Amino acid sequence: MEITNRIVYLLRGHISRELNAQEQAELLAWGNRDPAFRRLLEEVVSEEGLKAALQAFDAVYGTDQAASISRMERRIADGIRAAEEKSLKRRATHRLQRWIPYAAAVILVLAVGIYINYRTDVPSKTTDTTHLAADIQPGGNRATLKLSGGRTISLSEEQGGIVVVDGDITYEDGNTVTALADRTNGRSDAVQLELATPNGGTYSITLPDGSRVWLNAASTLKYPSRFDGKERIVELEGEAYFDVRSVKSDSGGEPFKVITQGQTVEVLGTQFNISAYPDESETKTTLVKGRVQVTSTIGNRPPIAMEPGQQAITHGAYTDVKQVMADKYTAWKDGFFYFDRLPMREAIAQLARWYDLEISYKGKLSEDNMFAYVERNKPLSAVLRALEKSGLKFEMAQTDGRARLIVLGER
Known part of the structure; x- marks a missing residue:
């Protein structure tokens, strides 16, 4: 796997107690490379740690899911841009750029993964879109x-x-x-x-x-x-x-x-x-x-x-x-969608090719770029739920026996 994908995989296994001895040693070695990595490893050691991380996330970004994750994405993007603009501090910039990919991926896993897997106290709303998309399996x-x-x-x-x-x-x-x-x-x-x-x-x-x-x-x-x-x-x-x-x-x-x-x-x-x-x-x-x-x-x-x-x-x-x-740009080979400040139409085009969808748009699509890190082996419904955390809304329809994804923009 590529480095980012590998770290996210190890963190997930660490939380669920599914790592073997060799993988645990690999994750600990990664944690020892930087104090920020070590703190992250200590904070998400258990489900309780994840819930604590979620509370801290809510304290910073608010409890509205779509709005809070949108703010988080902008903060990540702003941090990357700020690092790139500090050309006079090349050594510090190089060091920051080394860990930003890990931090961005891990934050996304916490932000999206926690909402999907651990927000059991918030009732989910089942819609026709969810039912239709659940039937569409990945490629x-x-x-x-x-x-x-x-x-x-x-x-x-x-x-x-x-x-x-x-x-x-x-x-x-x-x-x-x-x-x-x-x-x-x-x-x-x-x-x-x-x-x-x-x-x-x-x-x-x-x-x-x-x-x-x-x-x-x-x-x-x-x-x-x-x-x-x-x-x-x-x-x-x-x-x-x-x-x-x-x-x-x-x-x-x-x-x-x-x-x-x-x-x-x-x-x-x-x-x-x-x-x-x-x-x-x-x-x-x-x-x-x-x-x-x-x-x-x-x-x-x-x-x-x-x-x-x-x-x-x-x-x-x-x-x-x-x-x-x-x-x-290579995450697809390892089984992931990795949308990092990607224009929404480009991200949707990737979904269309992988899930064999027709795409149409209603309303004016936001000019905001997308940040998402999602496994490609999930049914379409799981991917759409993750993308909805970025503020996107969808409808599903059937056209001549083929699934059509309708991306809803501003009215």
Whole structure:
């Protein structure tokens, strides 16, 4: 897991007494890294500690749930902005930025998790929206594999990924998916393949060079059954996380290229995330480890080199690079929605792809950005309840047998 996701997981297990000895030691080691971490660990050691934290939360932010959490989110965002603006105090800023992701995630778990799980004294209101959304389950392991001749194979939902080996495609457990072609002189010809996930689907693939790719919902990866020549080239539409293996040849390293609409990313060996959905105006490349070069395919601009923790945003012929917390953009791979100051329409679009929803809006949507940290394995109703704590309101409807989420704005 990414660091933030891991700490939240350990804190939850710590509270519920479900950690093994190794995990408990890991959490204690984290607590010893900073006095603020240690205090947090001591305060949430039990359900009583959680209730005490809730009382302190109410004392600071008020007892109105939606308003209080909205104020909390603004305070977190203001704290991050203040840290970033203190450029003359770089050492202090660097230290603050180290723990802000943990604090933000943990505060959210306390704020949302406590309300959902421990506010038993406040009666919940069951609405038609809740009933309808409860029936909508999260996405899962769903994908199709398209062969060079046009034949399409629906991949097993009991499996999480496939492995491409010369002449064969297997599941990760070794079971055969298909043999690609008759071998000539002991080796099959290279053919083009296509792995696609629908709305509500995710799947991984280990490519012929050992590189691994995780596809998010509504995404397509085109790739060869074998990499020949001096370059390794794949094409992406949608979103994917890449863990590229470094491959050496007599002439040096073999570059790995990812072609999307409007840009090409070139690497040797690294980890990065690309979001390139056709219905979005920007392509975002987030570098986790190593180095990459991003080149816009529009115009005649030089490639831009990236460092870990940077994100390249390509729109048309232009590419901007900024510093980001990579965890926010890769959390989906670890099973989380991580909305950190994300425009509401972008957050809702992620829900639509994962739960296979049609989206419509009523009224004027707030310009406020969203902060939420929610597991993707929950039914839609649980996610909507969490988002409602940020002041959003929803209705559910059915259109031609498909679920439609109506986001209610200001009248």
